Amino acid sequence: MTLWTAAEAAEATDGRASTDWQVTGVSIDTRTLHPGDLFVALKAARDGHDFVAQALEKGAGAALVSRIPEGVSEDAPLLIVDDVQTGLEALGQSARARTAARVVGVTGSVGKTSTKEMLASILETQGKTHASVASYNNHWGVPLTLARMPRDTEFAVIEIGMNHPGEIAPLARQAQPHVGLVTTVAAVHLEAFDSVAGIAHEKAAIFDGLTKGGAAIVNADIEHADILRSCAQALGAKIVDFGRTAQDYALTEVEQGTDSLQAQGKVGENNISFNVQSAGTHFAMNALAALAACVELGVDLDQAVAGLRRWSPVKGRGVREVITLPGGDQIELFDDSYNANPTSMEAALDVLAASQGNRKIAFLGDMKELGAQEHAMHAAMADVAAMAQVDQVHCIGPLMQALHQALPEGKRGLWTETSAEMVGQLPELIRNGDAVLAKGSLSMALAQIVDGLRKMGQGGALEP
Structure with a gap:
């Protein structure tokens, strides 16, 4: 189904369509672009204009640009606007209005x-x-x-x-x-x-x-x-x-x-x-x-x-799974690795505390963007009610050193600078019947811990 025609998009953005095109979707990333999408050449870490030619080669129906990029012909399907971000906003507002x-x-x-x-x-x-x-x-x-x-x-x-x-x-x-x-x-x-x-x-x-x-x-x-x-x-x-x-x-x-x-x-x-x-x-x-x-x-x-009843959590946001280890042993994994702040960390620890694991093990990474009190907020996690039910806490990242030091010696597990360093230690830290939580801010890559635990279930080698 057509989402935008060249005429509609040009009117919405006050831009100029180079040809008469139509698109069925909108994309900002050539890696996930579908044929027929309008590719929006935003400036972020890289200038999206550098990827317009690639987008068109992959089947983009048109590209939203502020200039004709190098290597792209003047008769390519383009929508030329003064500013790409403003053009995207105008397109969105027009879609909302219609x-x-x-x-x-x-x-x-x-x-x-x-x-x-x-x-x-x-x-x-x-x-x-x-x-x-x-x-x-x-x-x-x-x-x-x-x-x-x-x-x-x-x-x-x-x-x-x-x-x-x-x-x-x-x-x-x-x-x-x-x-x-x-x-x-x-x-x-x-x-x-x-x-x-x-x-x-x-x-x-x-x-x-x-x-x-x-x-x-x-x-x-x-x-x-x-x-x-x-x-x-x-x-x-x-x-x-x-x-x-x-x-x-x-x-x-x-x-x-x-x-x-x-x-x-x-x-x-x-x-x-x-x-x-x-x-x-x-x-x-x-x-x-x-x-x-x-x-x-x-x-x-x-x-x-x-x-x-149709809803269930998505990857990295509280998904529970049972991992069968070689020999038939099992662990229970709570994958909450996508993001973290003190409120969501406490909620995740509540879930771990309520689990049926023989031992309750947490891998916790830094919580970012907390400002001047960030070290105190990390240390304070040692005192949340659920922590009394957690058997061992392994800490990842510079800020989590504050929690590591605040934990009672019996709960204090390993500390590493990065998740990659912790992954190599997993076989020594996990055993049959454990319930395991992985949580931290996205940049701390706790997903590596999750993937490492899953590899243990597949009998795969763990890489530090």
Whole structure:
């Protein structure tokens, strides 16, 4: 199905189409480009113009550029604009304007992507649904997601993130959500903010983009819920809260199973029960927020609860698997290696503590962007309640030295500078019946620990 014609894209961006072309998708990466995509030559680590020729050779339907790149003929299918980033944003806003989709925007210090995936799983049962892929939630990810949205979309889920003040509001205005959801506010990105209250104000900026009469979904349990409420109220939004202390969507009980959890709650005066296909109370809270958002989009609550059963965590975000070692021994692995901050680290340790492993072993990597208190925040993980149930903690990275030193000697495992160094030690650290957690910021490459454990299950050699 055609996503953009040359004429439509030129009108949307105020650009010039070199030929009469049409495209079926939008891509910013030649490695994942599909034939028929519009290749967007963004400037990031490399100038995307350097890859236009390659994109066209791989079958791109056209390229969005600010100049004709070297090695590309003047009659190649191009859309020439003054600035590629601005052009992508204009394309996204045009896509948003031409659709009648009901849109939900999701932000929060923790749980954005999982909640976005829950929403997509539910909404896909109700109509044609378009959602952000991976964690495409920044200054290029949001307009890219919008530019990819087909005109006949019925529901859209747009993830919106930030690293610095002032980033969320312009992205929210591009998305124009009918519902804005803030999962939680926590001590994340403190390098760029003076306080958690400052982060709360930035997260509340998602409500700046709400359509008239839109709804703000607010976590009632967090310290700065009042900031979210006051910002939403000032914009005239309908406020719907969720959480253990909420009036609208209250979580009353969570029964943890091996691979899933059963949660009980109240919506107003009515009792609800819902199942989440993952371990971890934090997923129950995310699910409750997703249910609230779906109802505000017009979905029947019972149908939303049924749709939630389709969701399961994605790679690196809490996936549980059982690995069979040579000789038939087994370990239980919790792969939460994609990202980390103090709040999500504590939640992951809660899951490990509740597991059935003979020993509970954690491999923890540095948590980045925590600002001046980063060493103290790492050391403080030794005192979280779940740590009492953890048998041994292996630490990776310079910041995790603070935790390593703060741990009681009996829990203190190895410390290494990198995950690659730790991988070579795995056979000596793991034994039959262990439950193992791997978690750290993405740059710490805890995925190498996960892959190393999987290789042990395949009988493969581990490389340091």
